[in-house]
Amino acid sequence: MSAAVTGVQPGEATVAPGRSVVVRVPATSANLGPGFDTLGLALSVYDELIVTALPEGELEIDVEGEGMGDVPRDGSNLVVRSIAHAFAATGRRMPGLRLQARNVIPHGRGLGSSGAAVVSGILAAQGLLAGDVEIGDETLLRLATELEGHPDNVAPALFGGLTIAWVDETGPQHKKLLVHRGVSPLVFVPDFTMSTEVARSLQPLQVPREDAVFNVSRSALLIAALTQSPELLMAATEDKLHQNYRAQAMPGTDRLVRALRAAGFAAVVSGAGPSVLVLADGPGRRLEAAELAASVSDTPWEAHMLAVDFKGGTVREYAEGAT
Template sequence: MRVPATSANLGPGFDTLGLALSIYDELTVSELPAGELRIDVEGEGANDVPRDESNLVVQAIAYTFAAVDRPLPGLWLRARNVIPHGRGLGSSGAAVVSGILAAKGLLDGVVEIDDALLLRLATEMEGHPDNVAPALFGGLTIAWTDESGPLHKKLLVHRGVSPLVFVPGFTMSTSLARSLQPLQVPREDAVFNVSRSALLIAALTQSPELLMSATEDKLHQGYRAQAMPETDKLVRGLRAAGFAAVVSGAGPSVLVLADGPGQRLAAAELVAEITDTPWESHMLAVDFKGGTVREQAEDSP
């Protein structure tokens, strides 16, 4: 299976908006005799990812089997990770989604797991739906929760929108980033973000020329800036030059929503002038499929 990276918030859409991007983690899962577990990892986090039951993908598979009251088989996981860890590109959400989709595939023909259950299980594990919704379904997603649980609406992004991500060598803890935000914000800031979030939907789906105004935010990025000054410096520098730059998720990566390939190239060339910190640039597309699963011939461990 293949699951895309995601960028949440997109500036003003805190805990609500998410975008699937064309960087992918790939996972192959096979059944083993009950009680056995084998985990092979290459790529991102290969030296750090747990090889036991604490592995997040294993936890997500087990969580899904438990949710539908089925016994967990032994598992052989082969992961090829590309999504950077701890950089605000949805790596933990991708791991959760990979595990839940793997469980769906293993249970195919035994238990029906529909989209609503996929999103509910992923949200329960991740804590909020803004990353897991685009990882599951692709595209631009609006995610919210009501008395029935988490819900989402998938939207198609205007073909003129050209995402560009700058990834630094340092990481950022999502829990730390969240702890820096106040529990209450000024009413005028809340109203400001409501207007910008509404405008951002229009900008991403119909009018990319509005992206600069649409990506303004007063709810979270300013409060988190002290914990990642290099990220803040890059965002401010890019925006001063006319590029719609935002913190990707909880950071520290920076997402630029360019309104065309030419603007994207200009933004990439400008980074070295703004900061001395090395940033790896990724010129990406919007992923429209989300997580995908396919069967393949069984291998022997």
């Protein structure tokens, strides 16, 4: 059963105006090929958010970087809704808020930007309520999953590393694993976006039994490849459940994945796409993959040489002028 939120008195307002926290949340790549809606990996690209309590009813939102000019600056903002969700779950009244967001995670590219926004809000609420209401890891995951709809992105965003996420009768669960130091992630980000809802709509409700068995075997192998045996990554990243069905909506992504795999690189669609994740078995191989991508595609792909983030989302007290 999920850990309860402790110290709750319904309707109380306990966050004094001026209290401020800073939140840092990593990008994530979900699915990793065969691990559909189950596996996720935290990556070393971060959104940062400073949240300051204001008098009740006030709201100020400032966004820099990704989403600037597009992100809502009212109560429909996903971070604001996530903070409100956490406060409602604790029985506390939400204070007014000032949000100062510095976004680096690309939006609509399959790198967990919405999950990062949800986690940012949940962690901000945890930080603002610290010392009054303690929100444990199980509750963080539950609240984030309630907003995101599934835990495969929010689990690595919260806890870092490689996560296996599932839902049982008590709610969402996760297991964090350490990734082998020989695994070197590379992400190719295009200048076009992809809707997760559209991507999901392209998948059939039923799949052949042999395809299901195929993905079960590859998902099990992928855990071994990522934690112990990077030399198995090519075989371990094969998939028959979602990537082929979504290819028609992302022809450029499909071409790049096929070209990279034909050359021996463990390339997959990152989340719902359209970014491409390469799980290379060494830094040198990433450079080769980047050169190949530049030569085989007429789509401009921005290559990001990344590390696995092992820490996950963080929140701490913030003081003006502190670094």
